[in-house]
Amino acid sequence: MSSFRHIITEEQAKKRIDKVLSELNLENSRSQVQSWIQDGYVKVNGIQVKANYKCQLDDELSWEIPETEPLELIPEDIPLDIIYEDSDLLVVNKPKGMVVHPSAGHQTGTLVNALLYHCQDLSGINGVERPGIVHRIDKDTSGLLVVAKNDLSHTNLSEQMASKTIKRKYEAIVHGQIPHETGVIDAPIGRDPKDRQKMGVVDKGKPAVTHFTVLQSYPDYSHIECQLETGRTHQIRVHMRYIGFPLVGDPKYGPRKTLETDGQVLHAKILGFQHPRKNEWMEFEVEPPESFIKVLHYIEKIY
Structure with a gap:
C-alpha cells in the first residue's frame, strides 16, 4: 500500500x-x-x-x-498467425478484437496468453505481465507486431523504436474527403484533461508525428496509409480526429453516426526493422483482414 x-x-x-x-x-x-x-x-x-x-x-x-493483485498468466492454445520466427524474435499478425497483453479487464484470450503456449522463451524486460511485448496495437486494430524472445532482442528493438528507425505503416478508412494527397501531422499527444480515458492533442503532451497518404478518395470517406514516426497511445486515431477526419467505426474518437464495424477500421500493414543479432533489414507486409475489405467494398459500391 x-x-x-x-x-x-x-x-x-x-x-x-x-x-x-x-x-x-x-x-x-x-x-x-x-x-x-x-x-x-x-x-x-x-x-x-x-x-x-x-x-x-x-x-x-x-x-x-492499494497493491494490485499480480495477474496469473495462463498459457492458452489460441491459434497464432506467425509471419516469421527465429530464436530471437517472432512477427505476428494480430487479429482484430484480440487484446495484446492481460490487464484487470482482460486476463485471458490475449496475445500474451497465446504466445506463452506457443513458446516459453520470451523476454522479461516488461515484467511478468507483458513478456516479449516490445510495442502494442489496440484491441480492434489488426496487423503486425514484433515479439522479443530474449532481453538482447528486446533492448535492441526498443532502441530502434526510440531512434525512430523501425518502419510502421498502417491502412485506415476515415470520414471525410481529404483535400490533399499527402500530409504530416505534428501535434503532441497526452492524456485528455476532460476525459482521462482518452488521449488528445495537448500542449504538454509527448511529441507525436504521423505522415499520411490518400490511397483513394470518395465523397464522404478517404482510404489512407499512415506512417508513424512516434508510437503514442492511439496516435493515428487521435491525430486523424484532430485534423477533422476521424476513423470509421472508432467508438472512442469517431462520430456517433458511422458505418457498422467492430471498432476502428485500422490495420498495421507494414513492419520493418534491423534484426537485433543478424543486423539485416527485415520487412514484412500483410493485407488488411476481411472486415476491413468489407467496409472498403461497401464504400466503393455506394459511390
Missing part, C-alpha cells in the same frame, strides 16, 4: 475530488480513482468523502493506492 498527501491549490479549488485525483494520478483512469474513494482509500482533512466532493483551497488530500 502506497500513501500520498497533497494540499489543494487555488487552481484545484471547487473541482470534484475524483477529477483532481485523476489529474494527479495520470496512469489511473477516473473510474479507478472513483473506486478508491468508494473503498475508503481517500480522505480530505482526515475524513472520508464521496467522489462528488468539491475541493476547497488548502484542503489536505490524503490517499492510499
Whole structure:
C-alpha cells in the first residue's frame, strides 16, 4: 500500500475530488480513482468523502493506492498467425478484437496468453505481465507486431523504436474527403484533461508525428496509409480526429453516426526493422483482414 498527501491549490479549488485525483494520478483512469474513494482509500482533512466532493483551497488530500493483485498468466492454445520466427524474435499478425497483453479487464484470450503456449522463451524486460511485448496495437486494430524472445532482442528493438528507425505503416478508412494527397501531422499527444480515458492533442503532451497518404478518395470517406514516426497511445486515431477526419467505426474518437464495424477500421500493414543479432533489414507486409475489405467494398459500391 502506497500513501500520498497533497494540499489543494487555488487552481484545484471547487473541482470534484475524483477529477483532481485523476489529474494527479495520470496512469489511473477516473473510474479507478472513483473506486478508491468508494473503498475508503481517500480522505480530505482526515475524513472520508464521496467522489462528488468539491475541493476547497488548502484542503489536505490524503490517499492510499492499494497493491494490485499480480495477474496469473495462463498459457492458452489460441491459434497464432506467425509471419516469421527465429530464436530471437517472432512477427505476428494480430487479429482484430484480440487484446495484446492481460490487464484487470482482460486476463485471458490475449496475445500474451497465446504466445506463452506457443513458446516459453520470451523476454522479461516488461515484467511478468507483458513478456516479449516490445510495442502494442489496440484491441480492434489488426496487423503486425514484433515479439522479443530474449532481453538482447528486446533492448535492441526498443532502441530502434526510440531512434525512430523501425518502419510502421498502417491502412485506415476515415470520414471525410481529404483535400490533399499527402500530409504530416505534428501535434503532441497526452492524456485528455476532460476525459482521462482518452488521449488528445495537448500542449504538454509527448511529441507525436504521423505522415499520411490518400490511397483513394470518395465523397464522404478517404482510404489512407499512415506512417508513424512516434508510437503514442492511439496516435493515428487521435491525430486523424484532430485534423477533422476521424476513423470509421472508432467508438472512442469517431462520430456517433458511422458505418457498422467492430471498432476502428485500422490495420498495421507494414513492419520493418534491423534484426537485433543478424543486423539485416527485415520487412514484412500483410493485407488488411476481411472486415476491413468489407467496409472498403461497401464504400466503393455506394459511390
